Amino acid sequence: MSKQAHDGGGVHNAPRPTEQLAAVTTASHGLTYAGRPARGHGYETRGLQYLPLSRLHEGRFGRMFRLPPYVPSDTEIQRVADLMQEGPAGGAPALNSTTIPSGYTYLGQFVDHDLTFDPVSSLTRENDPDALTNFRTPRFDLDSLYGSGPADEPFMYDQDSLVAGAAKLLVGTNGRDDDLPRNAQGVALTGDPRNDENTFVSQLQLTMLKFHNTVMDLVLDDPHLARGSETPFETAQRIVRWHYQWVVVHDFLRRTIGADMLAELLDVRGGVPYPALRHYTPKNSPYMPVEFSVAAYRFGHSQIRGRYRLNTLVGAPRDGAPPGLPTFTAPSVHADPLGHFGGFRPLPQFWTIEWARFFEVDGAGADQRQSARKIDTLLANPLAQLPPEIARDMPSLAQRNLTRGARLLLPSGQAVAAMMCARVLTDDELGLGGAPAPLWYYVLREAQVQSDGEHLGQVGGRIVGEVFLGLMAADPSSWLRNDPTWRPFLGTGGDFTMPDLIAFTGHGLGVTDLTPPDVTEPPA
Numbered sequence: 065m066s067k068q069a070h071d072g073g074g075v076h077n078a079p080r081p082t083e084q085l086a087a088v089t090t091a092s093h094g095l096t097y098a099g100r101p102a103r104g105h106g107y108e109t110r111g112l113q114y115l116p117l118s119r120l121h122e123g124r125f126g127r128m129f130r131l132p133p134y135v136p137s138d139t140e141i142q143r144v145a146d147l148m149q150e151g152p153a154g155g156a157p158a159l160n161s162t163t164i165p166s167g168y169t170y171l172g173q174f175v176d177h178d179l180t181f182d183p184v185s186s187l188t189r190e191n192d193p194d195a196l197t198n199f200r201t202p203r204f205d206l207d208s209l210y211g212s213g214p215a216d217e218p219f220m221y222d223q224d225s226l227v228a229g230a231a232k233l234l235v236g237t238n239g240r241d242d243d244l245p246r247n248a249q250g251v252a253l254t255g256d257p258r259n260d261e262n263t264f265v266s267q268l269q270l271t272m273l274k275f276h277n278t279v280m281d282l283v284l285d286d287p288h289l290a291r292g293s294e295t296p297f298e299t300a301q302r303i304v305r306w307h308y309q310w311v312v313v314h315d316f317l318r319r320t321i322g323a324d325m326l327a328e329l330l331d332v333r334g335g336v337p338y339p340a341l342r343h344y345t346p347k348n349s350p351y352m353p354v355e356f357s358v359a360a361y362r363f364g365h366s367q368i369r370g371r372y373r374l375n376t377l378v379g380a381p382r383d384g385a386p387p388g389l390p391t392f393t394a395p396s397v398h399a400d401p402l403g404h405f406g407g408f409r410p411l412p413q414f415w416t417i418e419w420a421r422f423f424e425v426d427g428a429g430a431d432q433r434q435s436a437r438k439i440d441t442l443l444a445n446p447l448a449q450l451p452p453e454i455a456r457d458m459p460s461l462a463q464r465n466l467t468r469g470a471r472l473l474l475p476s477g478q479a480v481a482a483m484m485c486a487r488v489l490t491d492d493e494l495g496l497g498g499a500p501a502p503l504w505y506y507v508l509r510e511a512q513v514q515s516d517g518e519h520l521g522q523v524g525g526r527i528v529g530e531v532f533l534g535l536m537a538a539d540p541s542s543w544l545r546n547d548p549t550w551r552p553f554l555g556t557g558g559d560f561t562m563p564d565l566i567a568f569t570g571h572g573l574g575v576t577d578l579t580p581p582d583v584t585e586p587p588a
Contacts, residue, residue, distance in 0.1 A: 124202075126351035128343050128527070129483050133473035134500050141470060144496065144505055145462040150370070150442045160435040163518050164319050166372065167422030169436045170264040171316055171562055172364040174272075177258045177265075178208045179535070180357060202352050203539045204309045208256035209233070209272050210301065220245070220253050225280075229295030232280050233273040242571070243411040244270055250410045261454070262391055263374065263405040267417040267572065274569040276304050279554075306543040307560050309536060310552045313544075315561040317532050320363075321525035322515065329529045336548050339537045343484065344530040350538040353531060354472050355480065359503035360527040362465055363520060366508050367436040370444040372405065375418040375576035376428060394449035394459065406451060419572035425563035427573035438517025441495075441508045469502050477506020477523065486522040489513060 136144070179202045211217040214231040225232035234253070236245035244252040244266060252260040252269075259269040280300040283289050290299040318326050331338045344353065371388030373379030381387040390404050397406035420427035421434055437444070447461040458464050480503060481488045489506070491498045493513050501509065510521035520528060536544045543550045552560035554568055566572065 124352060125354055125357070126346075128353040128355045129475060129480055131475035131479045131483060134476035134479070134502065135470050135473060136466070136500075136502060138467075140499065141463060141466045141502075144502060145460055145466055147495070148441050148443050148462040148505070149448055150445050159438050159517070161367070161438050161518055162435070164367070164436045165423050166367075166369060166434040166436045167264075167419065167562065168316060168319060169364050169367040169369075170262075170268055170422075172320070172361075172367075173261075173265050174208075174259065174268045175204070175312060175316065176357075176361060176364075177256045178204060178206055180352060202350060202535055204305070204312055204536055204542065205539070206272070206301075206305055206308060208254065208259055209269070209276065211255035214297065217255075220255070229297045230280060230284055231297045232277045235270070235273055235277070238411050238413055240413045241411060241416045242270060242274075244273075246410055251408075257408075260407045262407045263411070263415065264372075264391075264417070264422070266407050266411065267419075271419075271566060271569055271571045272304075272308075274571050275308075275565055276300060278569050279303050302541075303554075305541075306550065307552050307554055307565065309542055309544070310560045311562050311565060312532065313536065314559065317529060320519055321529045322519040325520075325525040325529055329526070329533055337544060339530075339533040339544075341530045341534050343526065344534040346534070346538065350535050353527070355474060355503060356527055356531045358465075358469050358472055359474055360507050360520075360524045361531075362504050363439050363507055363511065363524060363528075365447065365461055365465065366439050366441070366443055368444050368447060369434065369437055370446055372434060373421060373429075373432065374405070374415060375421070377414050377576060377578070390446040392446050392449075392451055392454065394451060397451050397453055406453070408453060414576055414578070416576045417572045418574075418576055419566045423563045423566060425566050425573070428575040439508060439511035439515075439520065440517045441505060441512065465504050466502050469504055474503045476500035477503045477510070481506070481510075481523050484523055484526060486526070 210233075211220050214221040214226060218226070220234055222232045222234045234245040236243045236253075244254060244260060246252050251257075252266070254260060254269060258265075260266050280296065283296050283300045283303070289303065290296070291302070294302070313326075313330070321329075329340055331340045368391060369388075371379070371386060371390055373388045379388040392406050393400065393404045397404065397408065401409065402412060418427060418429040419425055420430035421432055424433070443462050448459070450459045450461060452459075455461070455464060458467065475483075477494075478488050478500060489501075489510060494501050494506070494509055496505075507520065507524035507527075510523055511517055511519065514521035519525065533544075536542045539545055551558040554560055555564040
């Protein structure tokens, strides 16, 4: 016989094995695995449906906090999702951030794909039936860029460069502009298919391809950059990874959690940076906490603008229409291919991004730089109706995130705040009429209340910061673990930011206009 338990409008049966409980909750909330899309926000990461509550302290996924779950009913999920929608139902439109340019929204997505690399959905095809243990450790190692390397996945590499270990990554073309390398059917050849989900993350992937290739040229010109018996490819890969990791910590993370929180979590008073962590403390191997991946790190969804201007041509105001194009539209991406920035297709001609519109870098469009939205509980309208290629069965992104948190039995935001000894937001501050707050909603509201949406608050900031620094400190090949006194040398003054990376590659700095590309005439 089973015992009924009721909590916050949600009902589940107990006792049952925790894996079975998570699977039952999945089905009851309408997110199934039959016919699931293979790419995009609708893709369910393998292993999440059978996540243990407390028995494992290692593996692909785990929990930071052993707290009672809060399982809101479908009705409560819908109520909260409606409150999060921009417009009349959700209140006034969100304000733009004054400190975070819009490119960091998609850099965050790129970083997420690097951390939650899924070999089942990628080109590497490594497979673990349960997806609980024996998966690749989550690291900031750019496996979404490099895959398994030139020996195992040569189709991702320029064959002309596979000489003496000096492999360059393959760059494709749409006939006019550089693009990701693609097969004959337009599918991107990348280590993670999600990095072609929209134009912005696709252009970031392309920028990183060029970053590696530019660093490889540097290594070939200066053999002294190698350490020990490194091949040129291994040297370039290390330099790329370490500079990217520096960007993740000192540029992206600093903006995301705030300089004060970063200083609290990364102690540099002794001259050697030391992560001071309280809650993310893996007992054996590093793991990905669901409080991070399903709640705290989804703060970026609230930063997505409703519309963007990509370059001088694409998204320019005309005929009285509002400037910019939406990232997604509700119909299929194939219905109006030039009316949105959805991905999984070759880059249209004249669609090379002007990065100065998205990051603080000198280049075309710098005078029209677009900010990210503030971190708060309102989502841009296009996210209420995702296209079928991304979310087939539940098009509302807010509803998807809240449902995923419910079926994975996350605790309420108030419970996590109390556990962390952080200030618990009041019922008035949360605005849910006294109901418990789903953890994702709580993190967004906390940022809005505590930091005016410019960065995460105490709970969200500490979860994200501890996981980032904990994973990097546990990686024996990272600069933080392998050489903590290392400093980047590709930037200026011992620092390196995403704008520095873009400037180093040169991609997306020129004007994208109707001028024909340079063509060398064949000899007569």
